[in-house]
Amino acid sequence: MDPLQLAHDFFRSRRRDSWVPGYLAGRGFPEHVQRRFELGYAPPHWRTVVELLRSRGLSDDRIVETGLVRRSRHGRLYDHFRDRVMFPIRDPYGRIAGFIGRTADDVGGPRYLNCPDTERFHKGALLYTLPTARPARPVLVEGPLDALAVRLTGVPAAAPCGTRLTAEQAAMLGDDVLVAMDGDPAGRRGAVQAWEHLASLPGRIGAVVLPAGRDPADLLRDGGLDAVRLALRAEIPLADLVTDAAIDRHHLRFVEGQIAAARAAAHVIARMRPDQVARQVARTAQRLGFAPADVTAYVVESLAGM
Structure with a gap:
């Protein structure tokens, strides 16, 4: 039994009875998209995953090693992800390696939360990617909703797991890459920082300059897929x-x-x-x-x- 796969199945089973379907549908990701890309929901309770994994016979130490559960300073276990949309991260072998969890828009605290580094999950060595039927030039974006928005146009998309692009991640992208970061100062800085590792690639390294304060997921919500496609066509060299x-x-x-x-x-x-x-x-x-x-x-x- 793989505890991460078990948790993934559990999160998926809880999605439909949560706020997630309505929220994502309002962002341009209807039910069939949510199912297709195996999105889930982590309930708001403090020990749901703890009890799930204990019920399958895992020791507390093994449960903590999954990255899904933390240990308090008093030694009690509690769920790392609570009341979040869950995006599965897979390793190169197709196994669940970890998750990114996103809160609703009106909730305080960090918008995105990763698994901590574990034996299987190393955020600098993995990308949130979505399967595509044909090999094509990937689009590098900032977050998982942006990756979903781009993927719905029919091209591959990838997002770092809440960190700057690393050399290991850049090597996973192939020779030709299009960078489409958020259209704000932080997004532009992210695109420039990505150059550090993309510059040595032999192919075409392009960028799209999105409107200030906008990302691909915003474009999808407000203008549909045509708005995302139009933005991706306005390419300039990342070197610019x-x-x-x-x-x-x-x-x-x-x-x-x-x-x-x-x-x-x-x-x-x-x-x-x-x-x-x-x-x-x-x-x-x-x-x-x-x-x-x-x-x-x-x-x-x-x-x-x-």
């Missing part, structure tokens, strides 16, 4: 965002700030693939009012210092 972020960290009103921005951008450009350099040199020169040759000189200077 990375270069712009280097420039935007400086005050551009004065010449000194413009020079500092050019040098910062050049330092980023110097680490890009050769086929990306010319575009970024031209964009930097245009933004700052420099001659492309001057920006190129800063790039050469950065290369010499590496």
